[in-house]
Amino acid sequence: MASELELQQAIDKYASEVRKICFIQCKSEADVDDIFQTVFIKYFERKEPFIDEQHEKAWIIRVTINACHDIFRSWFYQKAVLTDDFSQFSIETKSNDGRLIEAVRKLKPNLKNAIYLYYYEGYAIKEIAEIVKANEHTVSTWLVRGRKELKKMLGGDFLEEDETA
Template sequence: MKDREGFLRNAMEAHGGAVYRLALCRLQNAADAEDVYQDVFLRLLGEEARDWDGEYLKAWLLRTALNRCVDVQRFRLRRTALSLDEVPELARPADDEAAELWEAVSRLPEGERTAVHLHYAEGYRTEEIAAMQHVPAATVRTRLRRARMRLKDLLGGTDDEQEQVSECSGEHLRAHRA
């Protein structure tokens, strides 16, 4: 039993922030995000002992969190979204520029918001996000592209300053006007 408790404690320390931030991003409600966080780790505690490697464990936790978020959205009444001032320090961006960006991200449709969070905040590739959400990789790339376009509009970007990101290689390429 001590081994299970140690494993759970280590998993919470290593990946708890990612689980909470994803739930908060998805649900936009701190109380529901805390419930999802608790449910995910209780489910992990109830899982059979197996050889969890770090990335598999994180992916399992995030997939479980996404599933639990769907359950919360399906069975609970949605409450109003939190302002950034009400969000706990764990999920608050470090600087004002990042705060403005993540405030704009919070206004995106749910699918785009989740894709942006998993890709840019958690560092997952589009193929990995697709597997977590059980959608084609092209759908994730479309959601990311649409999210970037919406964010550009929300944040007042212009075409001559546009930076495109190659989904396959992750290289940044400057867009040139013809």
């Protein structure tokens, strides 16, 4: 179990990243807050030590994505309509009007996670595969499909085309 000091340090270090991942996934600010709390409660209760800082960060991302998936399964989440303003998260977009980030939010979960981790967090395909526990080729396919979906939705080329992914 983590100490209160370790928990506070983890919150200081990863709060922004956890909130950004939740923002990409969720339909309400309350869901973001719930997931944030869930992630750090699990961190506090974790008994095994982390190998290094990268392992800790990957664990935080994986737990955040899993908590988001848990919310997806609820009836309320599937039927709720987005009404919250997420502008305080200030995720940089290549589009000034925010259409890109809204389009990313509409992608299927696997595509959304791959696009977010690759473009917004700067992870390599191999690192994404380890975080989401998928094959590297699968992650590459998600990136290609995600780009195609975004291109269809936006009618243009908002993401850097990287066909090697």
